[in-house]
Amino acid sequence: MVKLLQNKSFFKLSAIAFLALTLSFFSCDHKTQMDGKFDFGVWITADAKRSNEDYSKEFKKYKDGGIDEVLINTQTDPKLLARLVPLAKKEGLKVHAWIMAMNRPNDSVALKHPDWYQVSKEGKSCFDNRPYVDYYQWLCPTKKESREHVLGLVEGLAKVDGIESVHLDYIRFPDIFLPISLLPKYNLVQDKELPQFDFCYCDACVSKFEKEHHKNPKTSHNTSIDMEWKNFRLNAVKAVVDDAYKIAHKHHVKLTAAVFPYPEMADHMVRQRWDKWNIDEVYPMIYHSFYDEEIDWVGYATKQGAADLEGKDTKINTGIYIPGLKSDAELKEAILLAKKNGAKGVSFFDGNALSDSNLKTIKEVKASL
Template identity: 35%
Template sequence: MYKLLAVCSLFLLMSCSTKQSTKVPCFAWIGGPGEATDTELSENFKDLKEKGIDGLMYNGGHDPAVYQRVGKIAKAAGLEFHTWIPTMVQGRDKNIPAELYAVNGNGESAYDKPAFVDHYTFLCPNKDEVYQYLSNLYVSIAKLPEVDGVHLDYIRFPDVILAKGLWEKYDLVMDKEYPEFDYCYCDKCKADFKVKTGIEITDQAEARESQEWKQFRQDLITKMVNRLVEDVHRQGKDITAAVFPGPHSHAVKMVRQEWDKWNLDAFLPMNYNDFYLEGTEWVGKMCKESTHSLNGEKPVYSGLFICPKPDSKAKEADPENHGLLPEELGDAIRESMENGATGICLFTPGRMTDEHWVEFEKAIHKEYLKK
């Protein structure tokens, strides 16, 4: 059994009334290596291990050689090593034709007119060439002995509904679905939808109200994930994903992620409460929904968003510089664990202050009763 699942199974086998007697499993999203030397990487990884991090979701680009190098150092430090690589967002890659990018309800391609920010260059999940590109990428990395698993991100459509805490930043009110943020309306998606349902999309506004059309696109993402699961599993490795909270309260409605239908080994919902203008109790609510949606059959690691500058949070206009204060971190971990999470994942250890680490140390060694 893979190491990730071995750790998780200890918690899954416990009844709701049984105390957890071991340390909370803790992962961290982290990127690099940049210009860091092997010695610098080793010192950083050993420090994270000593602080209680058990494994990394590591973003280092597409080059297998990078993951081979960094993975070897992470393993020597006693850390699990999972490669964190975006899925549907691939930038403007010379190896990906422009016609493979998703198209919004106004007929605009994410290639040259992406939603929200320039890096939202989403691919269309309904193109087999996209699947082949992603499969080749993930398999080439999953084959590495230094890699414990592949971690998917941006495995979704663009936000048709943006988290409420981000509305002011982008000067938007997203109280309903708008065509410029609604994907994918490419010719293939519309044609395949007609073949499957007999419904021809001629009126975009009418289509946006169609549950069949929403479900069709949710199924496209699910199909992509489950094909990639098979590919990675054939290499004997785990496959996980960072997902939106829920799934049905947020992920399905916001980005078409019906992730309780995905055959992943574990799920890491991004329970970033500040983005939703919520407190730490909301983190617990999301964990409960996640674990119930999966019938307790798959591990859930609660993703926690850390405030990098606690002293100036109240003055910070950009919500992406908000996050959990040191005095909130323990509550967020407790809410996660009491509501069914197997562990937690930090975004990111680089945002953690000394005060965060003090509270983290206290929280991960406590015993929690699952509700």
């Protein structure tokens, strides 16, 4: 009798174990299906003067056109963001708080502190000597006060109810090399690193680097091949990102970022090595027309980034530049190339550039996936 009861208990436990295993397989399969969702996003810049009705109409247009999320630049205004989040969510859109991070043009707080800004190898500050364009006013990622200012702005946005992520942009150094198609616009030849575009040689960076590596980059015979100096700046950006990640997660939101096309390229062009960051998702701006590339480059660059992130939890959303596309057929091809090569979504720059025809194409492609 005891043996029979033991056998019944065994079979009962076995049945429970089998059920648990079955549920586990179902759960894994369900998770795989959920993870397989392909997202469509769009970057937009907000204007506080526009009415709620106007924004609701815009958000509805995006949702009807197959868009899932909006990445909104409110010039780091949490109140404006808080106003727009419920309007977007009501139309079924997720919202990301898009912030210009290290490049802070016309930042009223930062402008009171000229010593916060990055300094070129020529010794000129972004405060009043801006490279390329007037809106390039880059803060130093090493100096305590400037980085804390940026992280404070991140926290202000992270506190807004209902957002999906704080979305970092310009989280890098100024362009040491411009995209090739932009060079004629500035009448530049950049076949080597030029001192007027090489940052940051401020006192805080030089002093910290000297302390760590016992040499001064200002006296280096060739800073372009000084790997410690290069990595010092890559790590300065990484440190800001990693702190922003902690802040975002403290407030139960993700950290995402708009980045250069793939890590090796970002490293070379703007001192940005995003595959090393603590970050949930990246949105590499794979704007093929900026680099005089064909549409298949969208797939190539996406694949490069996906390979560098292999084994990590960070996900890729390929950024597509709408004005760089020749047709809706190219738009469809770009989306499919991104998906085929490892992206979990795409995002379009920007909302103003999306035509009704583009949105129709996006919706049709989305339905076919």
